[in-house]
Amino acid sequence: MKRAVYIHIPFCKSICSYCDFCKMFYEPKWAHDYLIALKEEIQDRYLEDEVKSIYIGGGTPSCLSIKEIEYLLKLTKIFKRSESIEFTFECNLNDINKELLLLLKQYGVNRLSIGIESFKESNLRILGRKHTLKEAEEKVKEARELGFSNINLDLIYAVPGETTKDLVEDLKLFLKLNPEHISTYSLMIEPHTILNNRQIHPIKEELDLEMYQKIMKILEKKKYIHYEVSNFAKEKKESIHNLTYWNNEEYYGFGLSASGYLENIRYTNTKNIFSYLNGKRSGEEEILSSSGKRDNEILLGLRKRKGISMKEFEKKYNVKIEEVYPIKPLLKNGDLKLKKDYLFIPKEKIYVMNEILLKMI
């Protein structure tokens, strides 16, 4: 099984109000030292196997200078790439320009992930972001002209004050850009975020559900495949990288706070930039027992709308799924369904997925 590669760039030029990711303000000195530490980590950890995807995320990788981005892309040359590699680079809309796009193309990036989040001005104000539809149309057009035919857009909904009608209008604008992939996120107000400090409250759960159902309805009508709880893709544009996570397969995680799954160990690097720069990368580590591995297969696999293959599960773990998990009562009450060989959470229950997973594990 080929592995995936995730590389974390923790720098941002401004901080979004909802963000609880591991990030810091961009500073050339920090970026310089960080890229050197990253190179060391990659050289130490990489097992020289063929990889099926590379994902450079953050933070905001596109906020680095063009020279720094080139240095970073050169680092990825170390990986033996499979022929059909998916290589994603996360971009802030405002950073996209011809020079950046040509550089990405030159180093084999074939998928862009753009954090648009919303076009509605009141949403953008609350989220702490700034851009217009016109800018997005120009940048996406430029990327398309330079040959990028796989673009993901992130959409945030359930922003305080937003109505379902607002969301529908927002989604229509997203669809104008004709993205191959849309990742949707219901806004969570996490501790230690600007929104939480401002004592902003989340919207009501019923409204959140109504919005989620609306997204499903609209995107499915537009022929997007709802292949994972929050992710929609045109045919054959499902993310190879993200499917690695949900298929419970191994992947490298490089960089500050990055998580990986290698040789049966799940690890998360330190979140302390000073430690990371000094080569003290280790944070948390968990050696997986066979039951731990199986649990992950369930927790991650049932996020996929297609669900889990019963046969593959048995082949992988040498035990039938019904012998280790209480699927019979869940099939009986409709929390789970079985179609051919696949066990899955039906559409009408996907919103309460976490409760169903709790009953399973």
Ligand code: SF4
């Ligand atoms: S949401 Fe993304 S761009 Fe905004 S501060 Fe967090 S990491 Fe940076």
